[in-house]
Amino acid sequence: MGSQVEQRLITQALADALAENPDRTWVSYAISNNIVQDGFRNITIRQLATAVDRLAWYIDSNIGKSSDFETVLYYGLADVRYIITLIAGIKTGHSVLFCSHFNSQIFNLHLCEKTNCHTVLRTEGVEAVIDSLVQERPMKVFQAPSLDTLLEEGNLPKPYPYTKSWREACDDPISIGHSSGTTGLPKPIVWTNRSYSVCELHQVVPDLDGHPPYAKLLLESRSVYQTQPIYHPFGLFTGVTDPLYREKKMVLGPIVSGPTPPAILEQVIEHADIDSLSGVPIYLEMIAKSPKLLDLVEKKLKYIFFAGGALSKPAGDALSARLLLNDKESGLKWEPREVKGTDGVYELVYVKNSYTEKRQHVWWHTNSQDIHHSNDLFTKHPTKAHHWKFYSRADDMIVTKFGWNVNPVLVDDESVLPDDPLQSILPMVERGNTIMDAAGQLAKEKIIFGTKDKPFPLAGKGNVQRSAVLKLYEPEIEDMYVRVGD
Incomplete structure (x- = not known):
């Protein structure tokens, strides 16, 4: 079921990229909301490696190196320092907690308590959020260096030492995200090196009746516009895996408050050097409603990759008429189970075995033992094998007093x-x-x-x-x- 590949730690993937092509563009981000006038700033792999080492030394000197994966909350402007901090934290032995900017203070307090967090690393521009947080839960607060400081090309830092092997560090708890809090307080979700590097295993999953897994399709792109917030688990995952494991250039829009407006999407898609787009459904809905954006994506993009929710039928129809859509699931075999009380509706259920336990996130990010119920409901295509249509989340279903769904x-x-x-x-x-x-x-x-x-x-x-x-x-x-x- 697929050839064996040697998995790499994130630090090793960065070291390999640095050795192979240090001047390759890691990220290209919009300098301002006026993209036509101000354009994009490019950061190379060499600059990324420098920034990681510089921040690792800063953490070592100010917060201290950790031997037991102490939690550090990183909270800042939605820029590439999120990725830099993740990798620097790996080197200093910390587990970095990333909280959504959509969170309430109650959510953030709960996450800090659950992860035993006593240290905050913050950027400029978020003082009010963190000051309010530490009034309720006293924690040490450190000011993160500016992005320009981290990228300085003078007075280069020594490489920060990191010598762990894959066997030693594959399951180290390097980052902590959280659930959305849809049904209550958010739950911390621990990510390991394995959580990120598993994308390399997904790339060698065999085709199913001529249909390649999502990870193979992603290799067709060389430059991806990431519309999802970089502090979101999806943003962190693709922010690491696309540039370091798939050798793509990552393109980011300007920092905005709240969801990116259609006008910004239009500017980035029109003027950035991109051939694909990834994001959450809210942005695909925006594109589907704009004739100009639909024309642009048809002209420039090979595919759109989305995760984090279902796409409405009108949006899906509008976009699939123009280009390839791919929804991120496990990339592997899944077991549908019919839902009681609803004819023809099935739940996506993950079944653990010696193959899937090393390739599916659910076995590392949940407490499930041998079976994991996703709560995602699907209906079969009436004639096409292996084709399933998203129906709803199980927790979206309203059960009447008569037992109807x-x-x-x-x-x-x-x-x-x-x-x-x-x-x-x-x-x-x-x-x-x-x-x-x-x-x-x-x-x-x-x-x-x-x-x-x-x-x-x-x-x-x-x-x-x-x-x-x-x-x-x-x-x-x-x-x-x-x-x-x-």
Whole structure:
């Protein structure tokens, strides 16, 4: 089931890249929001290696080297120092905690407590977030060097020593991400060297009836625009694996507050040297709604690679008509299990064996033993083998008191609110009712609108946290049933 390859630590992948082509561009990032005027700044592999060593010495001198993977929270502007800090932390023996910028203070406090974090390394521009955090949980705070300081070409630092072998360090806890907090407080997720380098094993997974695994398709690109936040686990993963394990140039847009707006997407796609794009579905939805962006991606890109959520059918249809789409799953065999109470709907279930335990993240990032339930639901293609369509998350399903399963995702694409609320959405409700079964029918008198003082909770990927919304609006829902009955 695929040839054997020698896996490499991240530090080894960087050392190999430095030896092979030190002047290869590691990253090209937009200098400002005015990309046409200011363009991009390129950073080479040589500069990356210098920045890693310089930051490792800084951590060693100020925070101290760790022998037991002490946790350091890194929080900063969404720039390439996230990747630099990850690799420097490997060298100094730390486990680096990365928190989403979408997190509440309660989420960040919870993560610091769960990971026994007592040290913060922060950049400029995030003082308010960290000052507020350490008022609630006292921690030592250190100011990270600026990006320009780390990239200085004068007074070069000595290489910071790191001598661990793959066998010694493959399972070292080098970074900590977290779940989205959709159903409660976020859970820390520990990533190891193996978590990142497994991409090399995925590249040799055999084709399935002529269909190559996602990792092989990714090798067709030489320059990728990463739209996902660099502090997101997906951003960190691709930020490490694309440049160091796949020899791609990573392209980043300018630092913005919140999701990248369509105007910035358009500038980057039009003016950057790219041939592929990766991101979370919110950005693909933006592209699908813009005729100009659709023309640009068709003209410039070989593929779009996305993860972190499902893509709506209209967006998928618009994009797949122009180019190749690839959704990141395990790249390996998976076992569907039919969901009780829902005909033709199956859950993606991972089954552990001697082959998959070394190639699937779920066995390292969850507490699952021999079987892992993903909660991702799919339906079969009626005629094509190995073709599955995403249906919903299991926790998106609403179970009525009669035991029926209702899937609100089926009508998500109809849920954009026009200017005149109730009357203007009724045609959309009627269209939605035509594709829902009896349990999912929505009556006019049972429609509840969200309010400005209770905004819908969003995950870091920009999608609505449905379970959290139901809990937030539980009083209004109960009142509605008291008013109108079942």
